[in-house]
Amino acid sequence: MAAVKPLSIGQVATRAGIGVETIRFYERAGLIPLPARKASGYRQYDESTVSRLRFIRRAKDLGFTLKEIATLLSLRHDASTTARDVKDEAERKIAEIDGKIRSLRRIRRALQQLAETCPGHGPTSECPILEALERHDRASTEE
Numbered sequence: 001m002a003a004v005k006p007l008s009i010g011q012v013a014t015r016a017g018i019g020v021e022t023i024r025f026y027e028r029a030g031l032i033p034l035p036a037r038k039a040s041g042y043r044q045y046d047e048s049t050v051s052r053l054r055f056i057r058r059a060k061d062l063g064f065t066l067k068e069i070a071t072l073l074s075l076r077h078d079a080s081t082t083a084r085d086v087k088d089e090a091e092r093k094i095a096e097i098d099g100k101i102r103s104l105r106r107i108r109r110a111l112q113q114l115a116e117t118c119p120g121h122g123p124t125s126e127c128p129i130l131e132a133l134e135r136h137d138r139a140s141t142e143e
Contacts, residue, residue: 006036006044016053023053031056031070063097 013020026032032052035043052073059069072089075081117128124130 004046006046007050009035009043009045012045012050012053015050016057018053018057026053026056029066029070031066031073062093064093068093 007015009020009023013023016023023032027034032049035045035049037043055073055076056069059072060066064072068089072086075085075089114129114132117132
């Protein structure tokens with residue numbers, strides 16, 4: 001069996017679908033292990049780094065923060081971890097997303113109500129949207 005040829009940072013970036021600077025950032029953040037280096041100082045990666053970077057990218061796409069991804073990675077490599085531990089992390093993220101959705105819906109309703117009060121013509125000094133925002137700003141600074 002032939003030895004696996006190490007990958008350059010550019011090759012890893014291409015295979016993982018991310019930028020070289022992102023790889024360096026993830027190294028500094030401890031999300032991927034520091035690679036071996038050639039005598040010239042060039043980084044040498046193996047295919048497991050590509051898999052790990054793809055995992056990170058998919059987790060980010062699902063809304064996980066880098067801190068949460070670090071937790072998922074540690075769970076993935078901890079022999080004492082159960083599927084329940086991983087499911088708990090996913091359910092925490094779902095609850096957080098649900099909270100953000102509720103908040104965005106409240107914001108949307110408030111903005112919709114403001115937009116409906118605006119006739120869409122006349123000077124901005126008579127704009128009910130701007131007036132409502134200024135009123136809110138004054139109320140916040142008076143507290």
